Amino acid sequence: MRTLVLGGVRSGKSGYGESLLGDHDRVRYLATGPTTTSDAEWLARVAQHRRRRDDRYSTVETTDVSDELRSDAHTPTLLDDLGNWLAAQLDRRGGWGDEPVDITDLTGDLCAAISSFDGDLVIISSEVGLAVVPPTPAGRRFQDELGALNAAVAAVCDRVVLVIAGRVVELPASPTAAPLSPTAAPLSPTEPQIAPTAPTIAPTEPRISPTEPEIPPTEPETPPTATEVAATTSTVAPSTDPGTPTVDPTDAENFPAIEMPDMATAGAARARHLTLTKPAGSLGRLEEIGIWLSSCQGICPPRPITAPTVAVFAGDHGVARSGVSAFPPEVTAQMVANFVAGGAAVNVLARRAGATVHVFDMSVDADTPPEVSRFKVRRSSGDLTTTDALSLAEAREALAAGRAVADQLVDSGADLLIGGEMGIGNTTPATVLIGALARREPVEIVGRGTGIDDAGWIRKTAAIRDGMRRARRHVHDPLSMLAAVAGADLTALAGFLAQAAVRRTPVILDGMVVTAAAMVAAELAPGASRWWLAGHRSVEPAHTIALDHLDLVPVLDMSMRLGEGSGALAALPLVASSVDILTSMATFDEAGVSDRDAADDDVSSPALATGPS
Numbered sequence: 001m002r003t004l005v006l007g008g009v010r011s012g013k014s015g016y017g018e019s020l021l022g023d024h025d026r027v028r029y030l031a032t033g034p035t036t037t038s039d040a041e042w043l044a045r046v047a048q049h050r051r052r053r054d055d056r057y058s059t060v061e062t063t064d065v066s067d068e069l070r071s072d073a074h075t076p077t078l079l080d081d082l083g084n085w086l087a088a089q090l091d092r093r094g095g096w097g098d099e100p101v102d103i104t105d106l107t108g109d110l111c112a113a114i115s116s117f118d119g120d121l122v123i124i125s126s127e128v129g130l131a132v133v134p135p136t137p138a139g140r141r142f143q144d145e146l147g148a149l150n151a152a153v154a155a156v157c158d159r160v161v162l163v164i165a166g167r168v169v170e171l172p173a174s175p176t177a178a179p180l181s182p183t184a185a186p187l188s189p190t191e192p193q194i195a196p197t198a199p200t201i202a203p204t205e206p207r208i209s210p211t212e213p214e215i216p217p218t219e220p221e222t223p224p225t226a227t228e229v230a231a232t233t234s235t236v237a238p239s240t241d242p243g244t245p246t247v248d249p250t251d252a253e254n255f256p257a258i259e260m261p262d263m264a265t266a267g268a269a270r271a272r273h274l275t276l277t278k279p280a281g282s283l284g285r286l287e288e289i290g291i292w293l294s295s296c297q298g299i300c301p302p303r304p305i306t307a308p309t310v311a312v313f314a315g316d317h318g319v320a321r322s323g324v325s326a327f328p329p330e331v332t333a334q335m336v337a338n339f340v341a342g343g344a345a346v347n348v349l350a351r352r353a354g355a356t357v358h359v360f361d362m363s364v365d366a367d368t369p370p371e372v373s374r375f376k377v378r379r380s381s382g383d384l385t386t387t388d389a390l391s392l393a394e395a396r397e398a399l400a401a402g403r404a405v406a407d408q409l410v411d412s413g414a415d416l417l418i419g420g421e422m423g424i425g426n427t428t429p430a431t432v433l434i435g436a437l438a439r440r441e442p443v444e445i446v447g448r449g450t451g452i453d454d455a456g457w458i459r460k461t462a463a464i465r466d467g468m469r470r471a472r473r474h475v476h477d478p479l480s481m482l483a484a485v486a487g488a489d490l491t492a493l494a495g496f497l498a499q500a501a502v503r504r505t506p507v508i509l510d511g512m513v514v515t516a517a518a519m520v521a522a523e524l525a526p527g528a529s530r531w532w533l534a535g536h537r538s539v540e541p542a543h544t545i546a547l548d549h550l551d552l553v554p555v556l557d558m559s560m561r562l563g564e565g566s567g568a569l570a571a572l573p574l575v576a577s578s579v580d581i582l583t584s585m586a587t588f589d590e591a592g593v594s595d596r597d598a599a600d601d602d603v604s605s606p607a608l609a610t611g612p613s
Ligand SMILES: O=C(O)c1ccc[n+]([C@@H]2O[C@H](COP(=O)([O-])O)[C@@H](O)[C@H]2O)c1
Pocket: 324, 325, 326, 327, 421, 422, 423, 424, 425, 426, 427, 428, 448, 449, 450, 451, 452, 510, 511, 512, 513, 514, 538, 539, 540, 543, 560, 561, 562, 563, 564
């Protein structure tokens, strides 16, 4: 158990920290404070601390804490304290002057050493942020650095407490929004789940990553592993299920402020990458994805993804009757049946990647089984070229449904979400949304969807032109824009993607249709895109424009244009690999591999400089 004990001066934090190790026969005490001082008051404080510690303690006076922790990662240890360690590092790097110095490599290395410590470890640190802002640059630097250091160390500890006036306050792992429908039953997968034939996302071997942090009371129990999820037999919830969500649709378009992923943890993950046995940056995008996921989880190294979950939103569109698709509208309902039976591409790719699939009929123009239609808003959305796709009330209902789906999946343990969709003709409303929000002309952005011929492309371009004419009136009102042209499936997707960000849950976006919904979600919930990773670039021209608009760079570019969540699922194993890299690679120290600085040292050493030829 790794515990970070925070507290102000004389708060009782050191005494409390020592009490946590009271049951051990032997305790190593890592003292980081200066011992060579003539300050009598300081020496008296040190003496007081020493008196309190009995002969079970062996004291190591050091500021090379990372090395000391690695040299013995089992013996119960008290590290007192981080502030003195930080001051020593700033001394070492000349960090008290006007120019800020970068110590993220040192803090990252410390966090890595803490996270791989497997005995009882208690770390004491001051909570300086509650005091006045110091009047000197050096004081402010120290306060800022210690705040960031405390956050980074907290991210790799199992428990964090704050001691105030001798009272101990437990600090929860990370804040989460209250679910919209607290009484709603957890969702169950729609297809009978078959254990994946491939290694699952969550390996069964022991992980370097720390044990689960304390989970706040509103959080679900520890999520099941992907294997457990995949072994679950589908239980079909009837549409009259009392668990059917009771989201208040009248408020569906109002989102709380989106919190950002944790930047201190991103710093720790970036620093950890520098300690791993590879040239800095050599894993390219894989490194960035791991850093992003770490920052979303607020922990470095990140936890393995145990319950990746796909939600496929299905719906028909009136405009599909105008010859804008290569397929007839009946295919939407037929494909929903295929998803439920487990025979679609999304099912196959999900099984390979250890993900679970849920399907939601939002507006299919047919009756579908109750287990997929409990959020259904209507049969087919209206033809966007001539009428509103939805009424405002229906748009709110669909938005609330998407949010409820995200809430319930997260409450059921999903730790990564994927939005998928299916609907004949839906590339037309998606292109209208992108064209209107990115202010492009129809001919620049119209693609071939399911594979329309040239005559179909001309019909589709005319429909998109008409749709954009109607959509442009609503560019400053995302809800009415969804009602005017999007339809219930894309509206639910927008709610789902925005709510995932509210719930601090990472998302992999799929193709053009999902990204169109994401553009509206980013209007509804500014900042939500920080929780999204673009899984791939679809061949649809509007997709590149949407990705640029959201400032997202896709992981894959595989000439895919299926939808369903397929492109996101293709990227999922790479996301899982980015976690493995951060959790399982050996560091230079652990593997005894010389790092780059050592090479520089050698080259500049006199022996080599004048050495034998
Ligand atoms: O998302 C994409 O990039 C994408 C690109 C082309 C086609 N699709 C899928 O194809 C269907 C819509 O195509 P269409 O030609 O009927 O508008 C719908 O079910 C989407 O899932 C999706």
